[in-house]
Amino acid sequence: MKRTVPLMIVMVGGILMIIQYFIPHQYSLIVFDNYLEWAPIVGAFALILGVGSLTRLHSHKIRRRAKNWQYSWAVLIPLFGMPFFALIMPESLGGGTDVHGVHDFLFMHVQVPIQATMFSLLAFYIASAAFRAFRAKSALATVLLLAAVVVMLGQVPIGAIFGRWLPETGLWILRYPNLAAKRAIMLGVGFGMLATNLKIIFGVERNWLGGAGK
Amino acid sequence: MYDTIGIWVGALFTLAIYSFLYKENPVYRLAEHLVVGISMGYIIVLIYNTVILPKLLEPIFGGNHWLLIIPGLLGLLYITRFIPSIAWLSRYPIAFVMGTGMGIGFPLTMKAYVLRQLEAAVIPLYSSGMPWHEVLGNIVMIFGTLAALIYFFFSKPHKGLFFGTGSKIGIWVIMLGFGATFGFTVMGRISLLIGRIQYLMGDWLHIIE
Amino acid sequence: MGAVNIWEKMLNLDRRWIFLGIGIISIVFFLVGFGMPVTTTKEVENIFDFVNELGPDDAIFIGFDFAPGTQAENMPMAVAVLRHAFHNNIPVFMTAIVPLGQGMAVSALNYVTDPAIDGHYERVLFEDWADYREAGITNREDIIAAWERDGNVLPEGALGWVFEGRDYALLGYLPLFHLVILGMTNSIETQFPVDYHGNPIGEMPMLKEHKSLRDVDLAVTNAASGACTYWITYAREKIGLPIAFGVTGVMATDYYPYIQSGQIIGQMGGLRGAAEYEVLLQENGITATTDKAFRGMDVQSAEHIFIILLIVIGNIAYFAGGFHKKTRLKGRG
DSSP states (O other), X not given: OOSHHHHHHHHHHHHHHHHXXXXXOHHHHHHHHHHHHHHHHHHHTTHHHHHHHHHHHHHHHXXXXXXXXXXXXXXXXXXXXHHIIIIISOGXXXXXXXTTSHHHHIIIIIIHHHHHHHHHHHHHHHHHHHHHHOOOOSHHHHHXXXXXXXXXXXXXXXXXXXXXXXXXXXHHHHHTHHHHHHHHHHHHHHHHHHHHHXXXXXXXXXXXXXXXXX | OHHHHHHHHHHHHHHHHHGGGTOOOHHHHHHHHHHHHHHHHHHHHHHIIIIIIIIIIHHHHHSSOGGGHHHHHHHHGGGGGGSGGGGGGGHHHHHHHHHHHHHHXXXXXXXXXXXXXXXXXXXXXXXXXXXXXXXXXXXXXXXXXXXXXHHHOOSSOSOIIIIIIXXXXXXXXXXXXXXXXXXXXXXXXXXXXXXXXXXIIIIITOSOO | OHHHHXXXXXXXXXXXXXXXXXHHHHHHHHHTOOOOOOOOOHHHHHHXXXXXXXXXTOOEEEEEEOOGGGHHHHHHHHHHHHHHHHHTTOOEEEEESSTTHHHHHHHHHHHHTOTTSTTEEEEEOGGGGHHHXXXXXXXXXXXXXXXXXXXXXXXXXXXXXXXXXXXXXXXEEOSSHHHHHHHHTTOHHHHOSBOTTOOBGGGOHHHHHOOSGGGOOEEEEEESSGGGHHHIIIIIHHHOOOEEEEEOHHHHGGGHHHHHTTSSSOEEEHHXXXXXXXXXXXXXXXXXXXXXXXXXXXXXXXXXXXXXXHHHHHHHHHHHTXXXXXXXXXXXX
């Protein structure tokens, strides 16, 4: 029940879906359509795992007065405040999901700027890394560096100042050697995914079972 | 008024996060935690409004779609993950979603990632009227792909004409590809900064358009 | 020895000086922009041309498959395609592979329909034109005629009306979106019984004409993760739906194989890709001016030059200071 049944569900479900692709019979299509209606419902409940783990982690931190525990309130208050305002609070008191509510404000004017700014910090770090670590130490590293510089210049309008050859060379690198390298990686990833799919379907790969009971 | 306050709050948080570039500080830490809480809170509302209510509760209580109780109950088993004695029950919804997902994905992944790519790699090197740089490009593309594949093939030692030379050419092609990726990565990161400067100087201070 | 010290000092420069340089360049080049021309590439032109051929009888999907973190790159490209579709009266289904992408879709729609912006589209909500639907008026021209006959006037600066349910539907996010795409190849309504605002999808005229992805002409996914390939795997390979990519700079180089194989019709890569689309919109008279992506390109140019200079200086200091030899000596033990 604890391990065999889930493994059987995976195997039967996986094989049925592969068969369904090759033999799209009327009955199998009906089952398939129902499945596609059901799957996002089941998938939606996975949210419980995220919310549960986050709540447990931060409530423990607060209870134990762990280092920086005060900040855990900054996680828990919006975590439950957002649904409270969006789903329970009447619109007249800032509830609902439409513009001018607390939910919209927190998302559009707190979440969006914070997240966008955090990602933009990478612009500073990549400049610093380029200065400190991007070295033409060997022939291969020099090729990498030159390709990067040509593409960087070719992708911006100022690159055209050096002549049309620069952006065109940049595009040539992208369209041919870059494509060759990425296609080889893609084929590798593709075969890897197929192998993993089969390993999971046939129960060879079982890590997903986790440690929740033997 | 709502928008003005919103933009001021957003701008202050933006500056607070940039203060991290000078030194790690409590305002940055606060923002870091807020992002986690708000995004998860947003997702709770979203899942309720787009799945739980219209695809589960309303059909069950408003019509005769009682069969939907099955995915509902299956989904609820995720909760058992937090009750150690019956945590194994949470494997059932995972097994349902994963097994079927793997099965569905298998033939389509085969097509998208493997068959179409192999097909596209088999093209004529030259056709009439084709400029020299495209011909050269096609040669690089076809033999470059093969060489890069040889480089990633570790079951044979990289020695001899085919595996040795092939893998050597392969690594050069891969380096060109990685160089292009680095160039684009720089572009992408700078673009993210541009977005924030536009926000600060445009939406907030109205200095630029 | 003294020379080595200079190079060493240079390489040990406090990185905050570099941060300061990056910041100052951004600000200065926004203030003194040159408006350098952006040339277009066939990767973006192909998307533009494809959308340009479509009209009111067709329909497209625009995927807001990114979170706020990369909105600076993804939003301009999504907005550009949205404007193009609205201009050509192509019905648009707006979806999101990632949860926060839903907020991005709302944000894009608000931006394109913002009355404060010249060249906006005037939005009419689904419930506001319910009477016409009930009277059986679902054709776009007829709706506009009836709507304006009832005293509604297109505001100055607006380019046209967009009716929710006729010109656009904000479907939004659902979990396991690859299966949702697969489901939509049979029925959009089964996957999305209601839209983001809770409006029943089945009552929307655009859905009655485009019941599944088989009745749709193009999907443009604006993405910040590999999830954009779901559209290829589950829609292109299943039913042959044409797909276009709008992806972040970091990802753009990875998808050139899809362009050459014909699995995607084109790709907008990063802010540059979005700027190209904006230029094409302006050149073809669809918008009066370019937008945020194009305006950012001068700063982009300046920052690239600055970073290349940093690389060059870093390498000069590294080799002139003899650090390459030191590393070798260290390596040999």
